[in-house]
Amino acid sequence: MQSQHKIVAVLLGIFMSFLAPSALADLLSENSAAKAEYMEAQRNSEIYSLIGERVIPVGQVKKGQLLQVFPAEAEYYEFKFGNGTGFIDKEDVRSVAKSRKGNDSLAELNKQVTNQNLITQRPINVYTRADSDSETFGVLEENLRYPIIGKLKDRLNNTWYEVNIGQRLGYVSEQDCEIDNGIPVLTYHHLLKNEENKRFRNTSTTTSDVAFSNQMTYLKRAGYDTISMYQLEAYLNNQINLPGKAVVLTFDDGLKSVYRYAYPVLKNYGFRATAFIISSRIKRHPQKWDPDSLQFMSISELREIQDVFDIQSHTHFLHRTGPNRKPILLSRSLHNIEFDFERSRRALEQFNPHVLYLSYPFGGYNQTAIQAAKDAGLHIAVTTVQGKVKPGDNPYTLKRLYILRTDSIPTMAERIANKPGAVVTQ
The missing domain is CATH 3.20.20.370 (Glycoside hydrolase/deacetylase)
Incomplete structure (x- = not known):
């Protein structure tokens, strides 16, 4: 818990001042050229991101799940989270063998932006397959807009939304969220x-x-x-x-x-x-x-x-x-x-x-x-x-x-x- 509070303090120091989108994009992409590495969550690990102008807890990655992270000169790693960057405590993850990169297709994860988001009104599960009985990859907190990269139907004709978290393909049931209908x-x-x-x-x-x-x-x-x-x-x-x-x-x-x-x-x-x-x-x-x-x-x-x-x-x-x-x-x-x-x-x-x-x-x-x-x-x-x-x-x-x-x-x-x-x- 102490290390999580430390992350928030560090990130708030970086982000609390207002940044125009171009400056923000430059800052968040500093590590984009750095060597990425897949790491495994050693425990159920809280993750953070800049939402609007505040760095807040945005969810959780479950123990044993993999994330593609980028090194950072701080006490946290960075990873792809929605249209920005997520942060996870370095003590919460460990390196894994190359053979454990997961089965997700990079082509699938890097496909065209759909211009559609989901909105969470409560904490929701993100699954590893389009099946609520499948393994849970993690949780997205309430009051988030999160980009959808694709949609599919399961065997019962229920709709599932595909999302990218740390270059891992996750699935969210349409019954657990709303489609973003725009900002007033x-x-x-x-x-x-x-x-x-x-x-x-x-x-x-x-x-x-x-x-x-x-x-x-x-x-x-x-x-x-x-x-x-x-x-x-x-x-x-x-x-x-x-x-x-x-x-x-x-x-x-x-x-x-x-x-x-x-x-x-x-x-x-x-x-x-x-x-x-x-x-x-x-x-x-x-x-x-x-x-x-x-x-x-x-x-x-x-x-x-x-x-x-x-x-x-x-x-x-x-x-x-x-x-x-x-x-x-x-x-x-x-x-x-x-x-x-x-x-x-x-x-x-x-x-x-x-x-x-x-x-x-x-x-x-x-x-x-x-x-x-x-x-x-x-x-x-x-x-x-x-x-x-x-x-x-x-x-x-x-x-x-x-x-x-x-x-x-x-x-x-x-x-x-x-x-x-x-x-x-x-």
């Missing part, structure tokens, strides 16, 4: 107290401070992790391990009400969020609070919220509608749109040198806008089309969800739960 990306704009909301009561994009606080309280109590857009990008590309309960919080426009009402709640719960800022509307100095007008955050206010909010782009001058009430972006040329995207990135670099993500104004986009986003070096663009985000989705047309001030907490819970098609149109 929640959209917010304006917040006001009910008693001060005179102008925006009939605006669907305005929510109350009480409704927002209740929604965040639900997320906290239900065990959701708030993940960043960087992590969402890595999830899209099958480059990161994430918890089963994950949500992205986004706020469009950069309104002062977000600083006033959302920021304290998010900070209190230790949540992270993304603010998509209209860069031309940033104020030089903070404005006196006026609930009857749409006010935008100042430079100092944007700097203050950065311990919670990641600053990204909502364009520079393109957040307007034309005479036909359609977003002007839809009528602009490729060059014009690209110039605006790049100008917004430059304006926001004072807050964030990694402006890689975009929210289309009013959710309006077309192929020209998508091409402009690519040309401007942006990695992801979000829309107002309702739905969740799954691996393999087009990164320039990602869906989001609205939770309205009139929505009950059970309605919110249903909408963001891991269920297919849990979307309600505004």
Whole structure:
């Protein structure tokens, strides 16, 4: 037990600081070229991995089972775990003869990514064959997303999912888990107290401070992790391990009400969020609070919220509608749109040198806008089309969800739960 606590302490020291996916991938692949070796678990051994931004126990490998591990200059070995790296105490495994590498086909384990994950809602067994009477390879803990590399049917026509743990092929029954139906990306704009909301009561994009606080309280109590857009990008590309309960919080426009009402709640719960800022509307100095007008955050206010909010782009001058009430972006040329995207990135670099993500104004986009986003070096663009985000989705047309001030907490819970098609149109 003491050695396991030592592993956690060592790994937490390495990983607790935030890393962008590219840096994380580089760090975790340092040993990829090192000589791998199959080792046998000497006892039922706890394993760990980086899930989101925390190194946590993620399961167990049973005594006598083999893992392909990589050497590390620490008290643990590394091995392939999902879309990342797992860790096991060096004292828990021992070298085995080459003849004991197991019967798993490396071709089977290295086949094409399926863009599908399973989600564990409780600790589940991983078997050595697609048979619950077969030997147990190990256990996956609850609240994990784990990549599926294949599916098959057993003799009773039950479905089994194939998974790769330490270059060993394992089998999970579909009855023990759920299929990952995507991560909800929640959209917010304006917040006001009910008693001060005179102008925006009939605006669907305005929510109350009480409704927002209740929604965040639900997320906290239900065990959701708030993940960043960087992590969402890595999830899209099958480059990161994430918890089963994950949500992205986004706020469009950069309104002062977000600083006033959302920021304290998010900070209190230790949540992270993304603010998509209209860069031309940033104020030089903070404005006196006026609930009857749409006010935008100042430079100092944007700097203050950065311990919670990641600053990204909502364009520079393109957040307007034309005479036909359609977003002007839809009528602009490729060059014009690209110039605006790049100008917004430059304006926001004072807050964030990694402006890689975009929210289309009013959710309006077309192929020209998508091409402009690519040309401007942006990695992801979000829309107002309702739905969740799954691996393999087009990164320039990602869906989001609205939770309205009139929505009950059970309605919110249903909408963001891991269920297919849990979307309600505004």
